Amino acid sequence: MVRSVPAGTRQLVSKDSISARGDLKLTRITKSYGDFTAVDDLTLTIPKGSFFALLGPSGCGKTTTLRMVAGLEEPTVGSIHLGDTDITTTRPYQRPINTVFQNYALFPHLTIFENIAFGLRRRGIKDVKEQVDKVLNLVELPHLAERKPTQLSGGQQQRIALARAIVNRPALLLLDEPLGALDLKLRRQMQIELKWIQREVGLTFVHVTHDQEEAMTMADTIAVMNEGKIEQMGTPADLYDNPKTAFVANFLGQSNLIKGKIEGSDGDNLVVDLFGQKISMPKSRSHAVDNSMYAGIRPEKFRISLVGTPVRGNSLTGGRIEDVSYIGVSTQYVVAMPWGQEVMVFEQNDDGVPPFDKGDEVNISWEPNFTFGLRGDEDIEAGTEVNPEELEEE
């Protein structure tokens, strides 16, 4: 049954904004609630067709940003463009943007079919049945069309929420912590599926999450947000291998940050003094502004060797194994360094060498190219104290 849409509605949705396509541009967006600034002078371009993730802890402003793009909040300052169309103040129903809400927000009084058909019917689309069936097949749940949302499992509801949004072929699909309510295994599976669906339908996905692994699995580009600002933006590999700030270094995976001093340069490399021991690292990977620096090394980049055995690359001597945790694919060590710092080392269990024991005297070494350099005035605890499992963000 195809309902005809009242003339007024038809006119509203056929405005320019609804057909706008192209890159999403946020220009100098600020959103304040009284004294609290949720989003602070944010400028961002999300290219058409990309899978973009806004990653950050609770309260970093990522959800507020998403709600402004959806039209559910209006920026205090700044503008939002989709292609060449200014959509800063257009109403949500006038935007070619659909959202997968955090708790799905399916309509409990409608069947799954009618939930998915909702947007099509509002726009007066003719072949509702055909399109709904197609998208139900895409999410592999065609047999649930006549059920009510409460009769579905969390994972099924999640797919229906996705289907309800993508059936409209929006210029932009917003996903607000879409997998937050699912258990770990299902989440992993849905991450892969979402990525596949995004390629399949070729829409621009903007994904908000606090889960760094989820962002890295799915997104082409990640913007790490903290306190209303973007800390760093780039591909998952960029952000992980060469974080610019301590917040990014700690929020995405784990980092060992060792206080150091730049002593000089050697060709394309910097020579850095770490508590009396010299190491080298590529100049291009240093974000230091003066000669004080934190040298950053990811735990899995470190190698451990017993004192007296040969080492390659950079090395630091005088370590002692403090703690050993065997976790299957790898063994995690805590190594106490002579200057009092404890560093994390992850070793793959792939070389047949029995793990080191607590109390072993060791050296640690790594390839110079894996080092990244942060400004010496960084707060090295930034990004560590947030609990990544923290879910609700209002």
Next chain:
Amino acid sequence: MSLPKVRVPYLLLFPGFAFLFTFFILPIINLAQTSTQTPIAGGDTGQYEQTLAFSNYVQAFLDNKEQFGRSFLYATLATLFALAIAYPLAYAIAFKSGKFKNILLVLVVAPFFTSFLLRTIAWKQILGEEGFVVPGLRSLHIIGQQTTLTSTSFAVVAGMTYNFLPFMTLPLYASLERIDPRTIEAAGDLYANGITAFRRVTVPLSLPGVVAGTLLTFIPAAGDYVNAAILGSPNTKMIGNVIESRYFKIVDYPTAAALSFTLMAAILILVTLYIRKAGTEELV
């Protein structure tokens, strides 16, 4: 000293059941018996004997068709007016009141702190010559200079609307408040403008409250006699007034009982049809 688990529910049910049996089931049986009695030949006023005179029902109904009709008409009107007033009110309290929510809810039930009777008598004052409503409407030429509002159908329906308003407002509020605001946002996100989102999402999701509220208003309103007695005239008599006068003034117990049963049956049938039509599984 532990009771076998299975007995506990029965023990918990017992006081309520005993109470209902004594004060509801037994009187109902008594009422049913009374409804088919006829006066004892040569007896005093108020003396009746059981003759299984089911014709009492026919006679009682035929004599009071008009009052039955009026009862259901007034009750329907009062329910509709109460719904029209209560829905926006409940909506505002549920979604727009912010920190004033609790104060507003207290205000909704505040009238209960005064007796039902007193409030109805107060309406007589409000709608009377000395009130501000009649002179106000007259000076605005909305009603004629000679028109009065007391002792009219309008006064009775207005009184009922007012008296039963909280019964409409509270269930509506409860079901509106339960709606996840994100579903309304989702409607907007899916190309529904404000009005469409309201019609397609808010209204259907508040339907359980509408059904509960209209029943809680309609049922007592259909059997009400206080409003008609205080605010009405002999021309606005409802079935409740007839039953009351049959019992206490004419001492015609069988007719009063037959009318009570007829009213009960009529309400039951209407309510059943209504619930069927509204189709709310959640209600039962």
